[in-house]
Amino acid sequence: xxxxxxxxxxxxxxxxxxxxxxxxxxxxxxxxxxxxxxxxxxxxxxxxxxxxxxxxxxxxxxxxx
Numbered sequence: 001x002x003x004x005x006x007x008x009x010x011x012x013x014x015x016x017x018x019x020x021x022x023x024x025x026x027x028x029x030x031x032x033x034x035x036x037x038x039x040x041x042x043x044x045x046x047x048x049x050x051x052x053x054x055x056x057x058x059x060x061x062x063x064x065x
Contacts, residue, residue, distance in 0.1 A: 002055040004058060005057075012038055012042065017034065
């Protein structure tokens with residue numbers, strides 16, 4: 001886990017928003033890219049964060065020490 005609670009909520013909301021807008025045709029099919037933040041929010045793991053050495057999950061920092 002490298003995605004914190006606030007980060008998780010933001011990812012899920014943005015992901016669902018993009019998917020809903022794409023589904024209704026407001027922003028076109030590129031809006032289905034919202035699947036990426038939705039999945040990373042649900043899994044609480046972001047591969048980009050891993051590559052960059054970033055983590056927003058305080059629980060992970062405690063376990064790591």
